[in-house]
Amino acid sequence: MNVRTLCLGILSLQEASGYQIKKDVEEGLFSHFIDASYGSIYPALNQLTVEGYVTVRAEEQTGKPDKKVYSITEAGKNALAKAISVVPAKDKYKSEFLFQMLLKDYMTPEMMLVAIQKQLDDLNEDLARIAECSQDENMGTGPRFVGEYGHAVLTAGVSCLEYKKSQLLQQMTARAAE
Amino acid sequence: MNVRTLCLGILSLQEASGYQIKKDVEEGLFSHFIDASYGSIYPALNQLTVEGYVTVRAEEQTGKPDKKVYSITEAGKNALAKAISVVPAKDKYKSEFLFQMLLKDYMTPEMMLVAIQKQLDDLNEDLARIAECSQDENMGTGPRFVGEYGHAVLTAGVSCLEYKKSQLLQQMTARAAE
DNA sequence: TTGAACCTATATCGGATTGATATATAAGAT
DNA sequence: ATCTTATATATCAATCCGATATAGGTTCAA
Numbered sequence: 550m551n552v553r554t555l556c557l558g559i560l561s562l563q564e565a566s567g568y569q570i571k572k573d574v575e576e577g578l579f580s581h582f583i584d585a586s587y588g589s590i591y592p593a594l595n596q597l598t599v600e601g602y603v604t605v606r607a608e609e610q611t612g613k614p615d616k617k618v619y620s621i622t623e624a625g626k627n628a629l630a631k632a633i634s635v636v637p638a639k640d641k642y643k644s645e646f647l648f649q650m651l652l653k654d655y656m657t658p659e660m661m662l663v664a665i666q667k668q669l670d671d672l673n674e675d676l677a678r679i680a681e682c683s684q685d686e687n688m689g690t691g692p693r694f695v696g697e698y699g700h701a702v703l704t705a706g707v708s709c710l711e712y713k714k715s716q717l718l719q720q721m722t723a724r725a726a727e
Numbered sequence: 728m729n730v731r732t733l734c735l736g737i738l739s740l741q742e743a744s745g746y747q748i749k750k751d752v753e754e755g756l757f758s759h760f761i762d763a764s765y766g767s768i769y770p771a772l773n774q775l776t777v778e779g780y781v782t783v784r785a786e787e788q789t790g791k792p793d794k795k796v797y798s799i800t801e802a803g804k805n806a807l808a809k810a811i812s813v814v815p816a817k818d819k820y821k822s823e824f825l826f827q828m829l830l831k832d833y834m835t836p837e838m839m840l841v842a843i844q845k846q847l848d849d850l851n852e853d854l855a856r857i858a859e860c861s862q863d864e865n866m867g868t869g870p871r872f873v874g875e876y877g878h879a880v881l882t883a884g885v886s887c888l889e890y891k892k893s894q895l896l897q898q899m900t901a902r903a904a905e
Numbered sequence: 906t907t908g909a910a911c912c913t914a915t916a917t918c919g920g921a922t923t924g925a926t927a928t929a930t931a932a933g934a935t
Numbered sequence: 936a937t938c939t940t941a942t943a944t945a946t947c948a949a950t951c952c953g954a955t956a957t958a959g960g961t962t963c964a965a
Contacts (some may be wrong), residue, residue: 579829588924636842654869
């Protein structure tokens with residue numbers, strides 16, 4: 550799945566500027582399973598415009614720079630439906646944290662605690678974001694599905710790490726008492 | 728975390744060829760949280776050799792092509808310890824599946840079922856891989872930590888999807904009965 | 906027996922993507 | 936006054952993926 554399809558997907562839910570799309574993938578419900586940078590979003594929107602899958606209109610704003618608002622066309626909706634009606638590729642998950650834990654013999658217990666706490670903070674931040682999005686009563690079934698899946702997975706990660714953290718703290722105090 | 732650090736990490740556990748590193752990343756305990764292609768592994772190994780962080784030796788094999796076995800040096804171990812003693816970057820998770828579910832209004836129920844089943848198969852495949860690795864009694868505490876975390880998260884995903892799948896099947900039979 | 910399919914092994918390259926940076930405007934804080 | 940933060944678009948070097956090329960060896964059924 551490339552950034553072009555990602556943009557079509559977001560624009561199928563609401564028209565938006567490049568900046569807003571970036572914000573959606575950074576802070577919205579999308580944030581915990583999608584990523585894209587300005588360097589890929591802006592070229593993608595330009596290409597989609599040329600291909601006729603989206604239209605642009607410049608919108609003046611008071612107190613803010615003008616923005617280009619992109620809207621999906623019928624051709625774009627067809628292209629989107631076609632692009633997502635495939636067997637999904639396997640999830641990609643990259644974790645610097647787990648890589649560190651795998652090599653924890655090279656780390657001090659203090660550094661390990663810092664890493665675990667960072668991971669817990671990250672997971673709880675995502676959970677808070679999902680909880681916030683779930684407030685919205687008129688949320689569609691799609692976002693609800695994604696939110697529930699995310700909640701289940703993140704909660705399991707938090708539980709596991711809270712346990713690991715307590716174990717580590719016990720070990721550290723035991724060692725300090727010697 | 729770049730591919731150079733990844734290679735150093737793997738070589739700190741065992742000496743290996745570029746091909747073996749790729750296999751580890753694809754099928755080993757690493758597989759569900761790390762990814763790297765030949766196109767990044769081979770250049771990384773060459774660079775690490777020049778930098779003096781690894782050494783190479785050619786090894787002849789009967790019945791197989793010769794291989795270049797890479798070993799980590801003391802300088803390499805120091806560089807590794809330094810590289811992983813940092814606050815870890817946030818996990819990156821990309822899911823084509825969740826993107827599809829978010830836009831499920833553009834999909835048929837049949838296609839949705841296919842996607843959910845694919846995701847279940849992927850999760851169960853990872854769980855099986857972890858179970859297989861956990862057989863090893865002399866597994867260090869690092870791999871055990873990672874295996875337990877992976878097990879917790881993946882199991883939660885499977886439970887959630889099994890429920891979603893049963894709900895969808897009910898809806899489909901109900902609709903067919905009309 | 907032969908050739909199709911598959912495994913080990915290294916290497917390269919086009920194209921996609923990231924992360925950082927540049928530019929511009931304006932609100933709000935100190 | 937000046938600093939930080941937010942909106943908004945754009946570009947680019949460095950990195951990385953996915954596919955492909957090459958080459959020798961094994962297995963096994965037609």
